[in-house]
Amino acid sequence: MALAAVIFDFDGVLADSEPVHLQVFQTVLDSIGITFTAEEYYAKYLGYSDRDAFVQVLKDRGLTIEDASLEALLETKQALFPQAIGDHALYPGAAECIARVAAHVPVAIASGALRHEIELILARSGLDGRFPVIVAAGETPRSKPAPDPYARAFALLDASGALRAGAAPTDVVAIEDSEWGLQSARGAGLRTLAVLTSYGKDSLPSADAWVPSIAAVTIAELEGLVDARSIRA
CATH class of the missing domain: 3.40.50.1000 (HAD superfamily/HAD-like)
Incomplete structure (x- = not known):
């Protein structure tokens, strides 16, 4: 072989880029009143796609989200990422x-x-x-x-x-x-x-x-x- x-x-x-993804996740989730820690990210969510991560974070807090609201969160994260990554x-x-x-x-x-x-x-x-x-x-x-x-x-x-x-x-x-x-x-x-x-x-x-x-x-x-x-x- x-x-x-x-x-x-x-x-x-x-x-x-993982620290940058964490930072942007925190910014987006904070905008809807959810505190998201680095410990949580690395313990539970790092391996997920953005969509699955948002859904799972909300699920773990006993929350659900409509498709339109989920799309808005995803669009916000996508918009913030290029500037956040910079030359990183x-x-x-x-x-x-x-x-x-x-x-x-x-x-x-x-x-x-x-x-x-x-x-x-x-x-x-x-x-x-x-x-x-x-x-x-x-x-x-x-x-x-x-x-x-x-x-x-x-x-x-x-x-x-x-x-x-x-x-x-x-x-x-x-x-x-x-x-x-x-x-x-x-x-x-x-x-x-x-x-x-x-x-x-x-x-x-x-x-x-x-x-x-x-x-x-x-x-x-x-x-x-x-x-x-x-x-x-």
Whole structure:
């Protein structure tokens, strides 16, 4: 077996954007009288898409929301994000990691972030067009931790002809920062590598391996993860 592709999560893996998402969530929720803490975000909601996060936050407070009001919250967050992110973009070493991996195998993104947010940060980092396949929030029937985002990214890579003939999901490594994302990737059959940017190792039990940051990812480790002897149940 040999590595066939690498699929990156985005927020918290390539982009140091989770604190910005938290800040904007807090601003929007405060506008409707809900206090939202960093502890809550990282413990319960980081892995969700914006839509699912808003719905779940309200549900956990015993509240419901009409579709029109939910859309208004989403639109407000989308409008605030570009200014909030500013030049706050990729982690140190992320661009080099992308180049290193892309020179070896096809790459893709499977993220709970909105497509325009991903493309905005990539463009500001000089990396627009680097990823031929991007699966973003709202582009699959279910979001993480369901397997749909990674399954779709694999299917799109396969359909594009980028993957070698006969490549299987177990020949692909997903790089993630949250347990939600790791479960999504494992559910789609991929191997998993966790970066310890948002959580410690003990909070990421679904990973096959762990690295301290995206800058520490090596081709040798990615190749090792798809070795038949390393696959665990």
